[in-house]
Amino acid sequence: xxxxxxxxxxxxxxxxxxxxxxxxxxxxxxxxxxxxxxxxxxxxxxxxxxxxxxxxxxxxxxxxxxxxxxxxxxxxxxxxxxxxxxxxxxxxxxxxxxxxxxxxxxxxxxxxxxxxxxxxxxxxxxxxxxxxxxxxxxxxxxxxxxxxxxxxxxxxxxxxxxxxxxxxxxxxxxxxxxxxxxxxxxxxxxxxxxxxxxxxxxxxxxxxxxxxxxxxxxxxxxxxxxxxxxxxxxxx
Amino acid sequence: xxxxxxxxxxxxxxxxxxxxxxxxxxxxxxxxxxxxxxxxxxxxxxxxxxxxxxxxxxxxxxxxxxxxxxxxxxxxxxxx
Numbered sequence: 001x002x003x004x005x006x007x008x009x010x011x012x013x014x015x016x017x018x019x020x021x022x023x024x025x026x027x028x029x030x031x032x033x034x035x036x037x038x039x040x041x042x043x044x045x046x047x048x049x050x051x052x053x054x055x056x057x058x059x060x061x062x063x064x065x066x067x068x069x070x071x072x073x074x075x076x077x078x079x080x081x082x083x084x085x086x087x088x089x090x091x092x093x094x095x096x097x098x099x100x101x102x103x104x105x106x107x108x109x110x111x112x113x114x115x116x117x118x119x120x121x122x123x124x125x126x127x128x129x130x131x132x133x134x135x136x137x138x139x140x141x142x143x144x145x146x147x148x149x150x151x152x153x154x155x156x157x158x159x160x161x162x163x164x165x166x167x168x169x170x171x172x173x174x175x176x177x178x179x180x181x182x183x184x185x186x187x188x189x190x191x192x193x194x195x196x197x198x199x200x201x202x203x204x205x206x207x208x209x210x211x212x213x214x215x216x217x218x219x220x221x222x223x224x225x226x227x228x229x230x231x232x233x234x235x236x
Numbered sequence: 237x238x239x240x241x242x243x244x245x246x247x248x249x250x251x252x253x254x255x256x257x258x259x260x261x262x263x264x265x266x267x268x269x270x271x272x273x274x275x276x277x278x279x280x281x282x283x284x285x286x287x288x289x290x291x292x293x294x295x296x297x298x299x300x301x302x303x304x305x306x307x308x309x310x311x312x313x314x315x316x
Binding site: 012015016019023026027030031034035093095098103105120121122123124125126130169171172173174176177198199200204205206207209211 | 237238264267268272275276277280281282283284285286287
């Protein structure tokens with residue numbers, strides 16, 4: 001083996017550093033773009049499966065208190081975030097579940113039920129379903145479709161509690177997902193059907209959580225057609 | 237490093253070129269399909285749940301009477 005010249009050493013170190021830099025840039029591309037491709041693929045399969053289940057009279061959001069983890073239970077539409085805004089909500093909030101789409105916290109209420117239907121979603125990666133949830137204003141509609149029913153929630157401060165419609169909380173603040181949100185007692189008996197969305201805050205950070213609360217204001221059977229809140233939304 | 241790889245690839249110049257492209261694609265596939273998916277959730281960029289980082293949580297709920305206990309995590313304890 002010939003001895004290694006200082007020049008070759010410097011060149012090799014330089015090449016390694018440049019390579020590491022390129023890998024970091026590739027990782028950014030992976031997070032912001034590639035993960036979205038993964039989720040888009042999962043979402044179309046989930047929506048397809050859910051619609052087929054509904055056509056067969058099955059309703060994962062109604063029959064079982066514990067839908068199978070990772071399966072779709074309902075479809076989320078938020079007109080404020082775009083007329084085409086539509087995501088299948090999956091059961092569970094593990095890493096694997098949230099890759100597929102917004103995830104329902106197991107053990108919290110199901111759509112339309114009294115209690116707190118709590119849903120977590122990605123803010124900046126995996127198709128970032130909750131990228132713009134800071135744009136939601138009091139009075140905005142959040143519409144949940146199940147096999148049998150359209151549920152219309154309205155973003156607002158939760159009556160009878162200290163929960164504001166938008167909150168920035170610590171990642172450990174589980175109380176936003178309690179049946180009565182922001183109530184110190186997790187066993188308090190709820191009277192309202194509440195919807196809670198959680199995501200990371202600020203964007204590209206995991207330092208805090210942004211939380212949106214909404215209250216059920218209307219429900220109608222799917223046979224009655226789409227709810228008025230979706231008047232401007234795409235029919236998909 | 238790259239010169240070392242190039243010298244070790246067999247064959248004529250066009251063959252080396254094809255071989256290096258195959259190597260490049262293999263490295264990219266390893267990164268995008270194995271390394272990055274493993275690394276992503278371990279970095280503090282996009283964690284979205286409350287209560288216990290990225291694991292599912294269980295809270296008391298009228299639909300789930302058996303889930304009265306908050307099972308894990310770093311959330312604050314309720315003393316009542």
